[in-house]
Amino acid sequence: MIQALLMCFVLCVVSGSSKPTERKSRIHDEDPLSRLEHDDNKNYDYDHEAFLGEEEARAFEQLPAEESRRRLGIIADKMDSNTDGFISEEELKNWIRTSQRRQIVDSVDQQWKDFDLNQDDQISWEEYKNTTYGSYLEDPQTDTEFNYVHMMARDERRFRAADTNGDLIADRKEFTAFLHPEDHKHMKDIVVQETMEDIDKNGDGFIDLKEYIGDMFTSEDGEDEPDWVTSERQQFSEFRDKNGDGKMDQEETLDWILPSDYDHAEAEAKHLLHESDANQDGKLTRDEILSKFEVFVGSQVTDFGEALLRHDEF
Numbered sequence: 001m002i003q004a005l006l007m008c009f010v011l012c013v014v015s016g017s018s019k020p021t022e023r024k025s026r027i028h029d030e031d032p033l034s035r036l037e038h039d040d041n042k043n044y045d046y047d048h049e050a051f052l053g054e055e056e057a058r059a060f061e062q063l064p065a066e067e068s069r070r071r072l073g074i075i076a077d078k079m080d081s082n083t084d085g086f087i088s089e090e091e092l093k094n095w096i097r098t099s100q101r102r103q104i105v106d107s108v109d110q111q112w113k114d115f116d117l118n119q120d121d122q123i124s125w126e127e128y129k130n131t132t133y134g135s136y137l138e139d140p141q142t143d144t145e146f147n148y149v150h151m152m153a154r155d156e157r158r159f160r161a162a163d164t165n166g167d168l169i170a171d172r173k174e175f176t177a178f179l180h181p182e183d184h185k186h187m188k189d190i191v192v193q194e195t196m197e198d199i200d201k202n203g204d205g206f207i208d209l210k211e212y213i214g215d216m217f218t219s220e221d222g223e224d225e226p227d228w229v230t231s232e233r234q235q236f237s238e239f240r241d242k243n244g245d246g247k248m249d250q251e252e253t254l255d256w257i258l259p260s261d262y263d264h265a266e267a268e269a270k271h272l273l274h275e276s277d278a279n280q281d282g283k284l285t286r287d288e289i290l291s292k293f294e295v296f297v298g299s300q301v302t303d304f305g306e307a308l309l310r311h312d313e314f
């Protein structure tokens with residue numbers, strides 16, 4: 001169990017041990033709001049997941065239209081955080097952010113009790129270390145298959161980076177940053193550092209072309225290079241190695257694995273506002289939201305008449 005956890009921390013972040021010829025990705029994608037295609041001409045599935053979060057969107061799919069509409073009304077009231085009767089773009093964006101974070105919050109909650117040994121609702125580095133590396137610490141001889149010393153040092157460094165007030169005790173916010181560093185701006189240096197250490201085999205502090213390709217692909221004897229590898233070589237020289245010195249430094253690695261500051265939540269908030277702001281005053285009322293019910297939430301359409309009404313060809 002502990003080993004599994006441990007491997008997960010290491011591997012989840014660096015995206016896994018792939019089979020040699022399987023492509024693997026280092027890129028922490030710009031946090032898409034949904035993995036679904038965004039094409040409102042086909043359906044609103046993307047918007048539903050963006051607005052509700054993946055799990056909640058699935059739950060809504062199972063609801064009768066009336067119930068789903070009722071719940072959307074409740075959400076509309078909740079979104080109006082300053083209770084001025086309107087939902088602004090900002091309020092909409094904040095709601096989308098919260099929906100998106102719910103999964104991370106849930107996963108941290110689930111792991112919390114495993115580490116908070118004395119149940120004081122804080123996780124000290126000691127507690128984390130004992131839980132994760134306890135059997136190794138008791139018997140250092142076990143340090144064979146995994147490099148525990150190395151992993152522990154790396155965890156401690158990340159823990160310290162997440163521990164913003166420096167007391168070596170993590171509250172929920174700090175522990176979330178520790179477990180999900182790629183979602184936290186103040187953790188991006190450590191994400192870059194860990195990634196570079198993984199890939200930089202000769203330890204010169206840079207990622208050269210050989211290391212870049214070697215991280216994604218190991219050629220078998222006599223095997224021709226797949227096309228995607230050839231195209232990655234081009235990517236390296238055309239886009240990754242921006243200053244053309246043949247290797248990637250910290251900044252270039254950052255641009256690669258944590259690309260762009262594109263704000264998906266903001267873009268989706270603008271989109272939903274545009275779709276439903278009937279009187280075009282730049283903010284939404286509860287009624288405007290409810291009358292565009294199908295854009296915000298999904299529902300099993302149980303009322304056949306209603307389904308027909310939506311299609312004007314009938």
Ligand SMILES: *[C@@H]1O[C@H](CO)[C@@H](O)[C@H](O)[C@H]1NC(C)=O
Pocket residue numbers: 117124126127130
């Ligand atoms: C961690 O383990 C050590 C050695 O077993 C023990 O002395 C210490 O009290 C433990 N710390 C916590 C916070 O559980």
Ligand SMILES: [Ca+2]
Pocket residue numbers: 115116117118119120121122123124127
């Ligand atoms: Ca504790």
